[in-house]
Amino acid sequence: MISVTCIAPVNIAVIKYWGKRDEDLILPLNDSVSATLSTDHLRTKTTISACENYEANKILLNGIEESFENPRLVRCLNEMKKLAGRSSKCNPRILGWKVHVETENNFPTAAGLASSASGYACLVYALACLYGIENEEISSIARQGSGSACRSLYSGFVKWCKGQLPDGSDSIAVQLTSHEYWPEMRILILVVNDSRKKTSSTGGMSTSVKTSKLLKHRTEQCVPQHTKGLEEALRNKDFETFGKITMQDSNQFHAICLDTYPPCVYMNDVSHAIVNMIHRFNDLKDSIRVAYTFDAGPNACLYLLQKDVEEVIAVINKVFPNDSIGSSEYIKGIPTNLPEVTDLTNKFTPVGRNMLKYIIHTKVGEGPKRIANDSLI
Numbered sequence: 177m178i179s180v181t182c183i184a185p186v187n188i189a190v191i192k193y194w195g196k197r198d199e200d201l202i203l204p205l206n207d208s209v210s211a212t213l214s215t216d217h218l219r220t221k222t223t224i225s226a227c228e229n230y231e232a233n234k235i236l237l238n239g240i241e242e243s244f245e246n247p248r249l250v251r252c253l254n255e256m257k258k259l260a261g262r263s264s265k266c267n268p269r270i271l272g273w274k275v276h277v278e279t280e281n282n283f284p285t286a287a288g289l290a291s292s293a294s295g296y297a298c299l300v301y302a303l304a305c306l307y308g309i310e311n312e313e314i315s316s317i318a319r320q321g322s323g324s325a326c327r328s329l330y331s332g333f334v335k336w337c338k339g340q341l342p343d344g345s346d347s348i349a350v351q352l353t354s355h356e357y358w359p360e361m362r363i364l365i366l367v368v369n370d371s372r373k374k375t376s377s378t379g380g381m382s383t384s385v386k387t388s389k390l391l392k393h394r395t396e397q398c399v400p401q402h403t404k405g406l407e408e409a410l411r412n413k414d415f416e417t418f419g420k421i422t423m424q425d426s427n428q429f430h431a432i433c434l435d436t437y438p439p440c441v442y443m444n445d446v447s448h449a450i451v452n453m454i455h456r457f458n459d460l461k462d463s464i465r466v467a468y469t470f471d472a473g474p475n476a477c478l479y480l481l482q483k484d485v486e487e488v489i490a491v492i493n494k495v496f497p498n499d500s501i502g503s504s505e506y507i508k509g510i511p512t513n514l515p516e517v518t519d520l521t522n523k524f525t526p527v528g529r530n531m532l533k534y535i536i537h538t539k540v541g542e543g544p545k546r547i548a549n550d551s552l553i
Contacts, residue, residue, distance in 0.1 A: 177225055177226065177227035177228075177229075178225065178226050178227075178270065178306065179223060179224065179225035179226075179306075179551060179553065180223070180224055180302055180305040180306045180546060181221065181222070181223040181302070181546070181547050181548075181550055181551045181552065182221070182222055182298055182301050182302040182305060182544055182545065182546050182547065183215050183219045183220065183221045183222075183298065183544065183545060183547055184215070184219060184220050184222070184294045184295075184297040184298030184301055184328050184329075184543070184544035185212045185213050185214070185215045185218065185219055185294055185297075185328055185541055185542070185543065185544070186212075186213045186218040186219070186220075186283070186291075186293060186294045186328065187210040187211060187212045187213065187293055187294075187324060187327045187328045187334065188210055188211055188213060188363070188365075188469065188471065188477045189208050189209065189210040189324065189327075189469070189471065190209055190210060190211065190406060190418075190421070190422040190425065190469055190479070191207065191208050191209040191210075191399060191402050191403050191406055191421075191425050192208060192425055192426065192429040192469075192471075193206065193208035193323055193324055193336060194206075194381050194384060194391070194394075194429055194432060194433075195381050195384055195385045195391055195395065196323070196381065196382075196385065197338075198342075198344065199382065201320060201343070201344040201347075202319050202320055202322075202323045202344075203338070203339060203344045203347050204323060204336065204338045204347065205338065205385070205391070205395040206338055206394070206395040206399040206400075207335060207336060207337055207338050207399060207400070207403050208324070208327070208335070208336045208399075209333060209334070209335050209336075209352065209403060209406055209407070210324065210327045210333070210334055210336075211332070211333050211334075211361075211363070211479070211540050212327070212328060212330060212331050212332060212333075212334060212355065212540060212541055212542070212543060213363060213538050213539070213540065213541055214355075214509075214538045214539050214540070214541030214542070215541055215542065215545075216509070216538070216541070217282075217508065217509040217510070217536055217537075217538040218282065218283050218294070218365075218536065218538060219281075219282060219294060219298075220279060220280070220281050220291070220294040220295045220297070220298040221279065221280055221282075221298070221547075221550070221552065222277060222278070222279040222280075222295075222298040222299055222302045222552070223277070223278045223279075223302070223551045223552040223553050224275055224276070224277050224299075224302045224303060224306050225275065225276050225553055226270055226273040226274070226275045226276075226306060227273055227274070227276075228269075228273050230273060230274035230275070230276060231274065232244070232274055233253070233274050233275055233276075233277075234274075234275075234276045234277065235249065235276075235277040235278075235279070236277070236278045236279070237279055237280070237295075238279075238280050238281065239280070248296075248320060248321045248322070249299075249321065251320050251321070252296065252299060252300055252303070252317055252318070252320060252321045253275065253303065255317045255320065256300060256303040256304065256307065256309075256314070256317060257271050257307070259307075259309060259312055259314070259317065260307035260308070260309050263308075263309050263312060265307070265308040265309055266307040266308050266309065270307070271307070275303075275306075276553065277299065278552040278553055279295060279298065279299065279552070280552060281294070281295070283536075292321075292322035292324070292325065292377075293322055293324040293325045293327065293328045294325075294328050295321075295322070295325070296318050296321030296322040296325035296328075297318050297325040297326075297328035297329050297544055298328075298544060299318075299321065300314050300317050300318040300321065300325070300329075301314070301318075301329065301544035302546075305546050310546075313348065314329065315327075315329050315330075315348045315349040316344060316345060316347060316348050319336075319344070319347060319348070319349075320344075323336070324336070326348060326349040327349050328543070328544070329349060329543055329544060330349055330350075330351040330543045331351065331354055331355040331540075331541065331542040331543040332351055332352065332353040332354045332355045332356075332357055332540055333351075333352040333353045333357075333410055333540070334349050334350070334351055334352060335349065335350050335351075335352050335403070335407075336348075336349045337349070337350060352407060352410060353410055355540050355541050355542050357410075358410070358413055358540065360481045360482045360483070361479065361480075361481065361482075361539065361540050362479075362480055362481065362482050362485050362510075362537065362538070362539055363477060363478065363479055363480075363536075363537075363538050363539060363540070364477075364478040364480065364485070364488065364489070364492075364535060364536070364537055364538075365475060365476070365477050365478075365535065365536040365538065366450060366475060366476040366477075366478065366492065366496075366532055366535055367475050367532065367533045367534050367535070367536065368444065368446045368447060368450075368474040368475050368476070368531070368532060368533070369444070369446075369473070369474050369475065369533070375440045375441075375442070375472075376472075377471075377472040380433060380436065380440035380442075380472060383436050383437070383438075383440065384432055384433065384435075384436040384440070387435075387436050387437040388432050388435040388436045388437075389435065390431065390432055390435045391432050391435070394428060394429075394432060398425075398428060399425075402421050402424065402425050405417060405421050406418060406421045406422070409421065415464065415465075415481060416463060416464045418467065418479070419458075419464035419465075419466070419467030419479065420464055420467070422467040422468075422469050422479060423454075423467050423468055423469070425469070426468060426469040426470050429470075430442065430443055430470060433472075440472075442470065442471075442472045442473050442474060443470055443474055444474045446474060446496075446527075446528075446531045446532070447470060447474045447475075447476060449495070449496075449527045449531075450468060450476045451468055451476075453491065453492070453495045453524065453527075454466055454467070454468045454478070456523075456524065457488065457491055457520075460520055460523060465480060465481070465484045465488070466478050466479070466480040466484060466488050467479045467480070485512065485537065486512065486513060486515040486516075487515065487518065487520065487521075489507070489512060489515050489535070489537075490515035490516065490517060490518060490521045491520070491521055491524055492532075492535070493515070494517070494521050494522075494524045494525075494526065495524050495525070495526060495527050496526070496527060496528070496531050496532045497526050497529050497530075498529065498530050498531075498532060499529070499530055500534070501514070502514055505534065506534050506535065507534070507535045507537060508534060508535065508536050508537070509536045509537040509538045510537040510538060510539065512537050
């Protein structure tokens with residue numbers, strides 16, 4: 177038997193991917209850009225073993241056995257075996273062995289926190305380690321498991337190029353910056369609801385492609401402009417422009433969801449209250465100090481600079497008072513001092529009590545890596 181254990185990060189898009197030109201190969205209608213988050217706080221851990229005595233492939237997710245008949249799962253495994261066979265770096269006998277996969281997330285699954293991205297990135301990266309092909313281009317295979325998984329294979333800010341070729345060979349992820357490029361960048365994830373989504377991302381975007389009249393304009397006109405502007409903002413470390421484009425793209429993505437028939441509603445009343453809070457904060461500061469983005473779920477991901485973290489948390493605690501404020505289980509991740517109430521904080525009014533479950537304070541982080549002595553099996 178051979179076995180490897182790896183971890184892979186979550187990524188949160190600032191230019192959203194929504195809609196496919198090829199459902200089977202998961203080829204997107206537009207480019208997208210994301211930040212890879214630190215695996216210290218949000219990650220998938222996967223152990224894969226291969227053995228000549230295993231009678232069937234098997235997978236356990238968070239301790240519960242799932243079917244291995246998922247076509248995307250099977251495709252990733254088969255494509256990785258083909259790649260390993262072509263590379264001649266792996267013993268052909270091992271490629272014939274069945275595999276057992278055990279994987280777990282340290283965050284809620286299927287709640288709009290990009291669990292499929294980190295999950296498939298970790299699966300494909302662990303298979304690459306198992307078969308000795310870590311240095312091969314594997315983002316196109318991760319993409320076939322979950323589109324945004326290709327972005328979780330790199331550190332820092334990452335662009336998923338939509339590509340043009342029918343076979344999808346040019347639809348790959350490329351790194352725009354390392355995780356060390358903009359060290360002041362911080363992320364606050366406000367977990368509104370950690371239950372499973374009513375409408376999956378896959379189902380939602382498929383319906384959008386069929387019914388949204390706005391989607392074509394977004395993919396052909398808006399996203400190329402957003403992407404160009406955001407890449408320039410990253411090069412210049414221009415947070416004002418970065419924040420504005422991030423919020424505009426998030427708003428437009430959810431407008432597409434509402435233009436879908438029947439509509440896909442991922443944000444809720446708490447989500448909209450967060451949006452209002454951020455715009456008021458920025459107005460009072462007379463500049464963009466913090467930017468929100470929402471994936472296909474109600475949870476907010478806030479981008480901001482380190483110098484503003486405590487004041488923003490003070491405002492969040494004022495607008496969303498919580499009985500757990502002060503507990504290490506409420507603000508998780510990077511340690512944060514309980515912020516002081518300021519004159520600015522007093523300009524906000526509470527929306528409702530205990531409307532947030534918890535907050536994760538994290539930063540831009542590294543890509544997948546292999547770890548030793550921590551097998552899940």
